[in-house]
Amino acid sequence: MARTLTARFDTRRQAELAIEHLVQKHGVKREGVSAHPVGARNTVGTRIAGSDAPDAQVGTRERDDAALHGAVEVSVELSAAGGDALRKALTEVGARDLAEA
Template identity: 45%
Template sequence: MGTTLTATFETRREAEMTVERLVQEHGIERTDVFIAAEGEENSAGEELAGSDAEAGEPSPEPRDDAPLDGAVSVSVDIEDDAKAAKVREAFAEFHADDVTEA
């Protein structure tokens, strides 16, 4: 029987880095990974990071329109206990909050 591991991240960058780690390095199928805003509004997280943050020079004008409307949720459907351990490790590596298992 499978399980779903879910965690929240303060930034979109942390969520995206987690997904890339799982897919590229641990062989998790991309179709088993889901990313969503934690609330009802679209969100890039709770704080700026990665491409949402101001870039160095030379760069276009800084942006201030990233929707910071709550955490970003990542959930992974997994069948294998060894891969579930890798999911938990990736969540921890990228500073996940509120990790749950269902």
């Protein structure tokens, strides 16, 4: 029976980075990873990041329409030997609330 590791992220940017690390650095097949909102509403996380943050140009402002409706959860199927390395990879990019099922 396959095991699944899930982790929650405060921003979509962190979740996307986690997926790229899993796929590119750890050889996880892309179809073995999923990302989805925690809860029923669409969300980009719980705090501003990426394109919702102000840029470096003078006079630009923070957007106020970001869908901040909860954390983003990433789930990855675990192989028999890869669990510890994947946990570490997720934690390094900001994962919280890791759980295995």
